[in-house]
Amino acid sequence: xxxxxxxxxxxxxxxxxxxxxxxxxxxxxxxxxxxxxxxxxxxxxxxxxxxxxxxxxxxxxxxxxxxxxxxxxxxxxxxxxxxxxxxxxxxxxxxxxxxxxxxxxxxxxxxxxxxxxxxxxxxxxxxxxxxxxxxxxxxxxxxxxxxxxxxxxxxxxxxxxxxxxxxxxxxxxxxxxxxxxxx
Numbered sequence: 001x002x003x004x005x006x007x008x009x010x011x012x013x014x015x016x017x018x019x020x021x022x023x024x025x026x027x028x029x030x031x032x033x034x035x036x037x038x039x040x041x042x043x044x045x046x047x048x049x050x051x052x053x054x055x056x057x058x059x060x061x062x063x064x065x066x067x068x069x070x071x072x073x074x075x076x077x078x079x080x081x082x083x084x085x086x087x088x089x090x091x092x093x094x095x096x097x098x099x100x101x102x103x104x105x106x107x108x109x110x111x112x113x114x115x116x117x118x119x120x121x122x123x124x125x126x127x128x129x130x131x132x133x134x135x136x137x138x139x140x141x142x143x144x145x146x147x148x149x150x151x152x153x154x155x156x157x158x159x160x161x162x163x164x165x166x167x168x169x170x171x172x173x174x175x176x177x178x179x180x181x182x183x
Contacts, residue, residue, distance in 0.1 A: 107151070
């Protein structure tokens with residue numbers, strides 16, 4: 001993903017340079033202040049796993065890991081000024097992890113968490129079928145609530161390795177040919 005979409009315009013390279021800078025800055029801060037948690041930037045956060053959290057991720061209990069990721073996402077969104085309206089909303093064949101509000105805009109947030117590996121990141125786990133269910137669930141929620149203002153779908157992707165976690169917030173998510181992307 002080497003582009004940013006901003007109301008139809010594409011700016012190659014800007015997002016990847018920013019991501020590289022933020023990752024290097026987060027690594028620097030983690031080395032300089034090893035007990036500081038979380039290290040954050042615009043649309044991103046990172047933290048060091050303690051021994052209990054490392055053991056927790058080794059248990060491979062997907063439901064518990066999902067709840068941990070959603071709690072992390074809610075905390076992060078709250079600090080970013082998103083008012084949490086509902087959580088774990090079921091609409092027919094879809095579940096919406098978090099429904100929030102930013103000013104007058106309704107925000108549907110999908111949370112994806114993945115143990116870091118070379119094959120696939122948390123962002124890449126959002127496939128076409130899941131995307132269609134998310135959109136349909138959001139549309140049904142909007143109809144049920146008789147919502148007439150703007151709404152959007154965001155993604156919180158959390159990648160975890162044996163030492164730390166990294167959270168990235170993708171706003172205004174769209175589904176492209178190569179998969180999801182957002183600004």
